Amino acid sequence: MKLLIVEDEYSLKQSMIEYLSASSYLCESSSNYQDALEKIELYDYDCIILDIMLPDGSGLDLLKNLKENNKTDGIIIISAKGELDDKINGIEMGADDYLAKPFHLSELAVRVAAIIRRKSFQGKSNIILGNILIDIKGKRVTVDDKELDLTQKEYQLLIYLAINKNRVLSKNAIAQHLWGDDMDFPDNFDFIYAHIKNLRKKLVAAGSEDCIRSIYGEGYKMQIA
């Protein structure tokens, strides 16, 4: 899977490259409009992570260029302009998703994975974690062919943990993924803990190993060998 990350802020770009490379994506990057334009004209990418405000142009122009050339690369816009208008603009112009800065890398990874799944025509939409199989299309989770009965939130949580497997995810990041960020979370994230506990119980009951680890209740990690 080949990704192009277009972002002019060096540190942010490096963080994204590190995180996504670790998820076995092949990452290329551009820090300006011209370079990005050359790259998208020459190569095809599975997903392009596009910053809108570039020093020598607008990411939206790159988006327009891609659409005019009938490129099918998946596109996710990451912008500091977390405003509705820009979001709608981007989506209307053909972007697949929009993520406002600041975002969690784990959130970006989930979005990128979702875009790539949608774009892949081979229909390879299963995620396999040891003996756990998540069928995204059918929205089914099975452990050794035994189907799990998960709630919507538990299912979302499982995918999130699975995409970001072997990583420590803070409870903030999990809460924002599951509930969005217009909510105001109380100091105790008991309800996140409750969801994690239920998911763990169901997985273990179905015969999976107990792969979700709590890090002092402040974060969680899905450990898959």
Added chain:
Amino acid sequence: MKLFTKYNRINITATILIFLAGSVAFYFVLDYVLIRQLDATLRSEKQEISEYVQLHQQLPEIQNTKEQWIHISKTKQADTKIISKSIPVYNKSEDEVENIRQLIFILPVKNENYLVTVNKSETETEELLKLIILVTLSMVAMILLFNYLINRRLITSIWQPFYNTINNIKDYAANQQALSLSKEPIDEINLLNESLNSMTEQIHKDFFALRSFTENASHEMQTPLAIIRTKVDSLYQFAEGKEIMMQQLLAIEDACLKLSKLHQSLLLLTKLENKQFILNESIQLKSILQQKCDERIELFQSKQIELNIEATHFNMNFHQHLAEILISNLLNNAIRYTSVGGTISILLNQKMLKISNTASAGSLDIEKVFTRFYKASETGTGLGLSIIKEICISAGFSVTYSYEKEMHHFIINFQA
């Protein structure tokens, strides 16, 4: 008071006073002139009589008329003083008192003195005077009337461009294009228009400069925040087995999230104050309310909050995104200040939205509750309620807070 009215008041009062004074003076002058003329007639009569006496050494035969009559009587007086005066007499035929003018003099005829009184009725003179005064007054009235009419027409038409300008600037808002008021033939109005044009252009420029500054400042802030957040995400991977590091990273993340929310809120407030939203989307408040409550179901559960919703289904003209923010903020607020095991009641109908929650801690500060950075607890940005207030203002709703029966009530009245 309109300029024209004010102008007219002064103008007409002054004109009336001047004409009044003029008329009085005119009356006296005219009266004086006419009496003198009358006296002149009487004197010429005297002259005639005297000449007749000198010529014939006897009194003339007097022909009295209604207008003029002469009375002659013998007198011992030798005084030659000539008296002319006006006296009122009773006129039998007209049954009224009229003034007559008399000229009294002593006439010596053959060693005898006669007192001659030449009388002339003043009626004619008075009538003439009356006529002249009448004509004068009606002319004054006509001048006033025409002056008023002409002024009214003229001033209205002269001021029309001024009113046009006023109408144009009345609805001007800073986020609109600069005004382009037309050129007018009158210099003053033209000057006004030109000044307004350049002023609104400046306002427009400043407005956009400020707006883009606010937006850019906010955006520029989000990128470093994004770096902090992603670096914290990376650091978490090294925090396994180190509880303190985990907690500290979480604290950094919380601060980062708060800062980011603060920026978004301030940006939203600025946009609301600048009236950058067009509220013309048809939305269903009930479904938004339902959706936002569903999103928070775990929050209600974790605090064991009982939720009562009584909502009517209807469409309203508003803004989807703002409606979502409004409902979210109200709910966040209610959840935050409800203690464990409390109740949140929501009533929604075409007239109002009322969100009530139990709170034993007493009333919030009614004066300050909607001001920025007012916080009754240490959580939250302190901007939620001011955002609610600003959204209500821009939508023409009214929002009130009250504390009754150990409950906070936030009421949004859609018909303000």
